Amino acid sequence: MLSNGVNTSQWVWWVERDSIMIAYYNHDTDEFDSPTEAKTVTLFYIQRPDKFLLQGESPERDGFSDGSIYLSVNTAIDTNTQLKKEAFWLQESEIPEQFHEALVARVIANGYERKIETLNLASYFLDKYEAGVKEAKKYSRRGRDGSPVTISPIDY
Numbered sequence: 001m002l003s004n005g006v007n008t009s010q011w012v013w014w015v016e017r018d019s020i021m022i023a024y025y026n027h028d029t030d031e032f033d034s035p036t037e038a039k040t041v042t043l044f045y046i047q048r049p050d051k052f053l054l055q056g057e058s059p060e061r062d063g064f065s066d067g068s069i070y071l072s073v074n075t076a077i078d079t080n081t082q083l084k085k086e087a088f089w090l091q092e093s094e095i096p097e098q099f100h101e102a103l104v105a106r107v108i109a110n111g112y113e114r115k116i117e118t119l120n121l122a123s124y125f126l127d128k129y130e131a132g133v134k135e136a137k138k139y140s141r142r143g144r145d146g147s148p149v150t151i152s153p154i155d156y
Contacts, residue, residue, distance in 0.1 A: 049094035102132020
């Protein structure tokens with residue numbers, strides 16, 4: 001219970017249009033009210049890598065403006081079409097390099113799953129993919145110096 005008598009279960013949040021909405025839900029009026037005082041909110045999230053752009057696409061949908069650096073490529077180079085075509089080959093994935101082989105293993109497994117004769121090869125490559133995913137999950141829970149990252153839950 002907060003100091004003003006408000007039960008914390010009455011505060012709600014949701015994600016809408018790439019934003020986090022926070023409101024107070026009043027059970028009596030069945031309405032949502034915006035917070036009237038400043039609150040500190042700490043977010044813990046999993047960052048997804050930016051998607052590769054295809055030719056003709058621009059990264060404005062992800063909040064980047066023309067002239068930004070997006071996946072190691074300057075988005076302002078569309079003055080020359082040949083440069084623009086070459087720039088798409090220069091995009092660098094945000095997924096760490098040591099996990100690229102696991103992604104390739106998944107693609108190969110998908111190809112081998114299409115024929116009954118090669119299902120054993122598919123399971124081999126799926127195992128390699130699963131091992132890569134397991135290693136990536138371990139990697140995501142560690143600080144880049146090798147120490148474990150612990151998240152402490154806090155009750156408000």
